[in-house]
Amino acid sequence: MEAVCISVRRSNTFPIFAGVLLLLALVAAVFSLTSVPPTYPGNNQENRVKMETKSSGRNGKHANQKAKEAAEQKAEKVKEELDMMLKKPGVKTPKDKKIIQKLQDQLAHWRKKSKWSGENHSQKGKGN
Numbered sequence: 001m002e003a004v005c006i007s008v009r010r011s012n013t014f015p016i017f018a019g020v021l022l023l024l025a026l027v028a029a030v031f032s033l034t035s036v037p038p039t040y041p042g043n044n045q046e047n048r049v050k051m052e053t054k055s056s057g058r059n060g061k062h063a064n065q066k067a068k069e070a071a072e073q074k075a076e077k078v079k080e081e082l083d084m085m086l087k088k089p090g091v092k093t094p095k096d097k098k099i100i101q102k103l104q105d106q107l108a109h110w111r112k113k114s115k116w117s118g119e120n121h122s123q124k125g126k127g128n
Helices: 014-034 045-053 065-086 094-115
Strands: none
Touching: 065 094
């Protein structure tokens, strides 16, 4: 059997053409990243921040601030106890592991209570 050798001849302009295309794609990408979106009179950051921070009103979330502060204090107390148990030298017994798990659960509970912003009041639609 004879081996047939087929040679493919590429033009010398192929690498230049590919380089030009790559350069155009790079310029287009840079231009699209640097373009500034249009600004509208009511579409600025200050107005957006004012709207996001407003949390008053009848339908807003309400939480007892004293209860949140108390929950934060309890969470700190439990965190200190948990740190003491975790820093305990030596091998931890099954009893120690149960205590650590209980403290972790308590910490999660008090953190959840301290971060709770309140329930939404009056969720049903009013009027027509």
